[in-house]
Amino acid sequence: MSLQCGLVGLPNAGKSTLFNALTSLRVPVEKYPFSTVEPNVGVITLKDTRLERAAVVAGCSRVTHAWVRFVDIAGLVAGASRGEGLGNRFLAHIREMDALIHVVRAFKAGDVPHPLGQVDPLRDIELINTELYLADLQTVDKQIMKSSKLSKGGGREEKEFLAALEDLRAALARGVSPDTHEAKQAANSLNLLSCKPRLYLLNAGEEDLESNQKAWQEVLNLAASEGSRILIMAASLEEELKRLPVDEQQEMRHVYGMQENGLELLVREAYRLLNLITFFTVKGEEAKAWTAPANTRARQGAGKVHSDMERGFIKAEVISWEGLVEAGSLARAREKGLVRIEGKDYPLQDGDVVLFHFRP
Ligand SMILES: Nc1nc2c(ncn2[C@@H]2O[C@H](COP(=O)(O)OP(=O)(O)OP(=O)(O)O)[C@@H](O)[C@H]2O)c(=O)[nH]1
Numbered sequence: 001m002s003l004q005c006g007l008v009g010l011p012n013a014g015k016s017t018l019f020n021a022l023t024s025l026r027v028p029v030e031k032y033p034f035s036t037v038e039p040n041v042g043v044i045t046l047k048d049t050r051l052e053r054a055a056v057v058a059g060c061s062r063v064t065h066a067w068v069r070f071v072d073i074a075g076l077v078a079g080a081s082r083g084e085g086l087g088n089r090f091l092a093h094i095r096e097m098d099a100l101i102h103v104v105r106a107f108k109a110g111d112v113p114h115p116l117g118q119v120d121p122l123r124d125i126e127l128i129n130t131e132l133y134l135a136d137l138q139t140v141d142k143q144i145m146k147s148s149k150l151s152k153g154g155g156r157e158e159k160e161f162l163a164a165l166e167d168l169r170a171a172l173a174r175g176v177s178p179d180t181h182e183a184k185q186a187a188n189s190l191n192l193l194s195c196k197p198r199l200y201l202l203n204a205g206e207e208d209l210e211s212n213q214k215a216w217q218e219v220l221n222l223a224a225s226e227g228s229r230i231l232i233m234a235a236s237l238e239e240e241l242k243r244l245p246v247d248e249q250q251e252m253r254h255v256y257g258m259q260e261n262g263l264e265l266l267v268r269e270a271y272r273l274l275n276l277i278t279f280f281t282v283k284g285e286e287a288k289a290w291t292a293p294a295n296t297r298a299r300q301g302a303g304k305v306h307s308d309m310e311r312g313f314i315k316a317e318v319i320s321w322e323g324l325v326e327a328g329s330l331a332r333a334r335e336k337g338l339v340r341i342e343g344k345d346y347p348l349q350d351g352d353v354v355l356f357h358f359r360p
């Protein structure tokens with residue numbers, strides 16, 4: 001398992017520009033709205049130098065990094081849920097995603113029309129969020145219809161599910177997240193968009209990166225009040241920088257006062273948003289990165305590698321990647337007592353190198 005993110009936003013917000021910057025693909029980016037019709041799908045590998053260094057020391061010749069899948073869809077507009085614009089038919093493509101990246105236009109660029117005339121990030125955020133709620137409401141209504149038929153002749157379970165759906169519907173109609181456990185579970189089972197973890201990406205003009213952050217205070221406040229994460233980035237600048245040699249990229253970032261590679265930052269934020277960690281296995285020729293929710297126990301972690309390993313789990317040998325690199329080899333790390341033996345309930349840590357022992 002790795003991570004899947006769907007890009008949402010208004011037409012011309014810069015979704016495809018960001019998609020290209022992330023994936024190094026070249027899907028069309030145009031000044032007119034709805035330049036994307038069919039969804040674009042791209043996968044990036046998360047080159048992790050920790051894993052590469054651990055692989056050298058463990059004598060692995062093959063390195064398999066974790067990956068993230070991005071899906072770029074058509075822009076949403078007001079009324080999308082009722083079939084305006086390209087409608088919500090593309091929303092189906094992002095229902096399976098782990099998180100949504102909501103691209104919000106903050107760049108001015110007079111030659112790129114804004115579908116509502118003026119640039120207004122807060123209004124755009126509210127508009128898109130409303131469309132997501134409305135799309136979810138339709139999904140829930142459809143399910144309520146199905147479930148009421150089933151619950152007529154059905155047992156307790158069907159009736160309870162129907163009650164949960166009705167709670168969920170009431171919450172959505174008020175534009176809030178469900179609060180009962182049952183309603184939350186129902187929301188999860190329907191893959192509702194408005195309940196997915198969300199990251200706002202304020203797509204700023206490069207000229208605004210340093211100077212204008214105060215102007216976005218209300219957007220920052222909104223994200224804080226929702227507990228969503230937010231990043232400010234210039235998608236088109238990132239896209240241009242990505243095509244330069246690495247040393248020139250760094251020089252240019254310095255000129256723009258950017259401390260970090262915006263794309264790496266985005267992926268890191270997505271991991272943080274979903275509370276994910278990465279652990280490593282070094283077995284035979286292959287060193288491999290695995291993505292798991294924080295607090296995953298050693299035995300569940302083994303199950304990510306292979307279901308047999310979870311079933312027959314005996315113990316895990318664990319060392320931090322730094323510890324391994326410092327020791328210079330696994331054998332030396334063991335001699336020095338740096339490799340710990342952990343049981344099934346050990347919570348795996350970000351950067352752990354793990355050797356699972358199991359009964360086949
Ligand atoms: N100045 C500036 N222009 C940008 C930026 N990001 C995107 N653009 C321009 O805005 C226009 C629309 O960008 P796209 O990436 O196609 O937007 P989209 O969100 O994919 O649009 P749809 O596919 O129509 O929904 C293009 O002309 C881009 O070059 C930015 O950060 N700064």
Ligand SMILES: [Mg+2]
Pocket residue numbers: 015016017035036072073074075
């Ligand atoms: Mg597009």
